[in-house]
Amino acid sequence: MGWSSKLKSDIGIYRSLENGNLKNNNIIYYASGGNENRTEIWSYNHAITDQGEPFMAFDARISTIAADVPMILAGWNLLEDGEPTSKYLCVRWIKWSTTTASSLIGIMQIGIFDDSNNSWTTINDGSINIRQGPSGSIHTVQMHASFNMFEHAPQGTSAKHTQIIFNFVSDAFYPDARVRYISGFGFAVGYGAFERYTIGDIMGPLESEEFGPASLPDGGYNEGAGHGSFDNSSDIITHSGKPLIGVTTAGFINVYKITQGQLNDLGAKLFPSLNQIVFGNADPTTEDILMLLAQIAVGGTLTGGALPVQQMGIGLIDVLINGKLIDYILDCHVIPCSISGATVEGLKVGYRQFNDIQVARATEDYAEVDCGSLSIPEYWGNFLDFANVRCKLYLPFYGFIDLEPEAWNGGTISVKYIVNIVDGSFQALVYSTSGKSNLSNSLIGQYGGTCCVHYPITGLQYSNVISGLITAATGAAVSAASGDMGGAVSNAGNIANLRPMLQKSNSYNASNSFLSHRKPYLLIERGVSQFSVGYQNEKGLPLNVYMNLANVHGFTVIEDPVINIDCTEAEHDEIVRLMKEGIIL
């Protein structure tokens, strides 16, 4: 037969083969875009040089494959003496043979499709098995094809063994097949040895300008121009987790969960009233007071409601000691979540442990709060879901962030918080799973802030405590030994001065974020579109597909028609003008 066999990667011819439409005999071949019968196939076709690089490559992303429906994924027109023929060298998908989650096998063939009589001739001597691997992995599957199309090959032998390597990046049911190269190779069994040759040896040199990006029928702006990697895979980004080192594991720094009542008890111990010291209760009766005064006046033994002098002395000593303990309190604040892993013990403050105040001691610095996820289906199911929509995500204690529709529309958004219970800071983590984007539960945003309210029970500026935790704590411990904690000076003989000086700055409510709403939510703004009932027939809907007009019906607009009709120039221009305005087929 002697085809010159200059294989030309040609999307235009491939499309014209079937014009992007279904055929009744269940052979589906499709060029790009579109969605026929819910089987979406994108096929990109480009030629690469024959200098050891892949000769031809195509991507076929297959989703929702109907069972046992043969589909031509890619075809290359075979030329004879430089002229197109009705024959195409094609790679054809046959069917899934096994469709379990762990073993996905598809069957493919290589053959010749003759457009003149709609015939298919399988030329490979075996099927290609596609095995599913872990998501993102690449599997190389070799298929050996033996066919006799290179009759005039240099070696002069009639049968050539050709290897087509398929590299698959498999992801669930979305195999991404690339034909890496076609070459001859030595094959020991039954065929003798051949010199390795490339398609260039067989076909003659490819004219590089013909295969340059600009010469591609699609104008060179689709994938294929520039010979890119076509790697659109997306890594799953997950948070690296909570830090392993924290303040709570430092032996001399105590982080307690304390109740309001326990805090009040501590306060009573640190700052007892004079009545407490003298009478043992905060609210003595008038009679007790008068009795005390009378007894003091006569210098007699104190009786009545007053405590014995020895006991009063012990109480006074306690005051002197406990009053210094305020220096050993680093911080007290409220966080909006619970803590886990706490062990119970008597409250330690400096060198004293109050066993009558049993508190829960935190064993890790971080708490997690899972706010759950939202799945938002597309409202229109078309471009309006993305061109006509704005969205803000409200994050508690942070505020609103802008969110692209691709991250949530038709997908799922999840929000989790990691709260540092020591300083009240947090990181809000936003995850997205979206079919339109290439996201699979990936971290798409992190937002930090503060979500606590400080109790002003120390004399320190809160900023000193919040930032540089360990440093501040260490510094505090050192200062505590010397009795100086950031300026709160105590005079051993002055009870009144045992109360620390409170800061006058606006540090009580260090973060007004604590007042905010407590659940994340989406604020979705959608434009309200208005289509008349006649819109489709009067204006048509966007398509942008290269196809034969025999398969098109209804109102049709062709923006830049290139037509080949034997007519006058004026008639040609008129047809072009009408096509641009829209014709009814």
Place this chain on the structure above:
Amino acid sequence: MNIKLYNTVSPPNKVTKALNLVADITGESKEEIDALNCAFKLSKGHLQGVQGSNYLYCTDTAKYYFINPDYKIENQTVTINCKVDPLMTYAAKIRQQSVTVARNANISNSYLLDNGYEMLAYKNIVTKEFPAGFDKAYDTIILMTVG
């Protein structure tokens, strides 16, 4: 020349028009006006047919024409001005063309942007709350001490 007079209600931009034959007559002459327009001279006896038609086919040229409503009667001749309809004339050839279809009434890529839609002046705003958050019941007081 043989001329078929038709009446059509199909829109001018319809490639294949539905035609109702009004008269099948013999024309006297055809005069070119410009590349797309011409004038046919018919016998006055065909006036009724002309009045009932808006479309014609000329066998000599093998083309279809729109008939302009303003015809002239001079002596025994009716002159009708016509403009060639290239869509109907070359309908079969047109359907053989492969082109990039930008818009179509029946096939579409619904995710391509379409700037032809109208918008109302107001927007629809909805809120969707996440199922969980920070329950106030879990607010915790943290006390940090050294010792």
